[in-house]
Amino acid sequence: MDIRDILSKCDHTLLAVTSTWEEIKAVIDDGVKYHTASVCIPPCFVKEAKEYAGDKIAICTVIGFPNGYNSTAVKVYETKDAVKNGADEIDMVVNIGDVKAHNYEKVLAEIRSIRRACRGKVLKVIVETCLLTKEEKAEITKIVRRSRADFIKTSTGFSTAGATKEDVKIFKRHAGKNLKIKAAGGISSLKDAEDFIALGASRLGTSRIVKIVKEENLL
DSSP states (O other): OOOHHHHHTTEOOOOOTOOOHHHHHOOOOHHHHOOOOEEOOGGGGGGHHHHHHHTTEEEHHHEEETTSSSSSHHHHHHHHHHHTOOOEEEEEEEOHHHTTTTTHHHHHHHHHHHHHHTTTTTEEEOOGGGSOOHHHHHHHHHHHHHHHSEEEEOOOOOSSSOOHHHHHHHHHSSSTTTTTTESSSSSOOOHHHHHHHHTTTTTEEEHHHHHHHHTTTTO
């Protein structure tokens, strides 16, 4: 697979709690240079990032991150604030406790509330697959599909594990025609990226792919 095609599917990510504006600018610069799908950054940097990047690259940010147990009202406010500040894409974390309790209609209502707050921006729903059973992964995929979100996403990268190939296979089996898949967390090589894309992921949440391209001077 062409390296440019892989990069075009990457949300080039920096979500470390120690992130500084200078580091965020560097991520934006790399995202623009290597034509990644977006840069995914903390909400506190969205306004500055949009002013800095303009229309050169999509700005993605996270909501209810990383634990997902904020109230729906807080998540909706976070989303509205992010959109007002210039976010082009929203990656929200579901309430994992509600998923574990099989309160699926409650989860669906929350996603729909955030969908409305997005005002047409891309919405990705993080379900933290490492904490779910196979049956729960299948059911939450169906819920996200019903919500009309744009993507279901495997992981925050802040829990016990990241994306697995089995997770993406389960998503693909239940996603239907319109729900897209984002694999995130632990994607550390070009082979990983190619494998996830081959299985059906059209986005990858990763910082490592751009680093590999730079370190190995692949472009």
